[in-house]
Amino acid sequence: MKAALLQHLVDQASAPYRPAGPWAWHFARGKLKGDPLFAALLEPGLLPETGRYLDLGCGQGLLASWLLAAAGTPPQGPAADLAHPLPRMLAYHGVDMQAHSVAHASQALAGSPLPLQLEVDDMCTAPLPPADVVTLFDVLHYVPPAAQEMLLRRIRASLPHDGRLLLRVGDAAAGLPHHLSRLVDSLVVLGHGGGWPRLHCRSAASWCALLRELGFATGIRPMPGAGFANTLILARPTRTPLS
Ligand SMILES: C[S@@+](CC[C@H](N)C(=O)[O-])C[C@H]1O[C@@H](n2cnc3c(N)ncnc32)[C@H](O)[C@@H]1O
Known part of the structure; x- marks a missing residue:
């Protein structure tokens, strides 16, 4: 993706946090x-x-702001040469246990024209509203x-049969880069006032093996520039019934 488009999206998606x-x-x-996940x-x-999003462990809702910025980017200008349409979010539901995030x-996100809901809750017990895309970015290891x-x-x-689960997880088999990544995660939680997490x-x-066991087909997606052994997994429901 072109640097000019990425810079435009960073500017647009971060401005509402001022x-x-x-x-x-x-x-x-x-x-x-800095995080290659978003590109x-x-x-x-x-x-x-197009799709409805459920963002578990949403933090300060960066995913929503990013997708809103993408959807609001005119086809001319920085997105002019793009060969594919940018994804369009139809609705967003974010859940996080930290009230201030x-x-x-x-x-x-208050000015968003879309149906948008944000909740302080524990994702492990919160009801899961219908969604086409569920995201778990840097959260499941908590x-x-x-x-x-x-x-x-x-x-x-x-999830509907054509739904998607996207996970970003650390690869615990990756040694030192993995430990560095987890250190950064812990510091972010600490910086947000959440204490030192276990x-x-x-x-x-083993994440992919677990997902397959639970009835997902999995694929590891390339994330160029991702240091720290972070891995993006796309998991889609298989037709095989759950055991
Ligand atoms: C490293 S941050 C990632 C935030 C966001 N997903 C992102 O990529 O910007 C992890 C987030 O998970 C949240 N979290 C951890 N355990 C949680 C739980 N059981 N239920 C809801 N949120 C949780 C933390 O409060 C924190 O905001």
């Missing part, structure tokens, strides 16, 4: 610009052309293994 204060704004700019999401084949998300499995099972049951990690291979 009123939430310098930390929220700088964090949004840094994350949207990767706009590559063809990962997200549907949700407050920043609510403030930043909950213990049994709760991870139960949540994935509930997501599988709630993490429950798995290798990318």
Whole structure:
């Protein structure tokens, strides 16, 4: 994707965080610009052309702001040479257990023309509203293994047959880069006032094996420039009934 388009999206998607204060704004700019996840999401084949999103562990709602910026980008200008349409979000539901992150998300996304809901809740017990795309970005390792499995099972049951689950997880088999990545995650949680978290990690291979066991077909998606052994997994329901 062209640098000019990415810069445009970073500017557009981070601007709504300005009123939430310098930390929220700088964090949004840094994350949207520096984390290759966001550019990767706009590559063809990962997200549907249109869809309802459920973002579990949404933090300050950067995914929603990013997709709103993408949808609001005119076809001329920085997106002029793009060979594929940018994904269009129809509705967004974000859940996070940290009230002040949700407050920043609510403030930043308040002007959105789309149906948008943000909730302070524990994703492990929160009801899962209907969605075409469920995202778990850098969050699943905060909950213990049994709760991870139960949540994935509930997501599988709630997704339509053509739905998608996108996970960004650390690859615990990756050694030092993985440890560095988890250190950054812990510092972010600490910086947001959440205390020092206990993490429950798995290798990318064992995440995929678990997802297959729960009735998903999985694929690891390339995320160029991703340091720190972060892995993006696209999981889609298989037709095989759940055991
Ligand atoms: C590293 S941040 C990622 C935020 C967001 N997904 C993103 O990519 O910008 C992890 C988030 O998960 C949230 N979280 C951790 N455990 C959670 C749980 N059980 N239920 C809801 N949110 C949770 C934290 O509060 C934090 O905002």
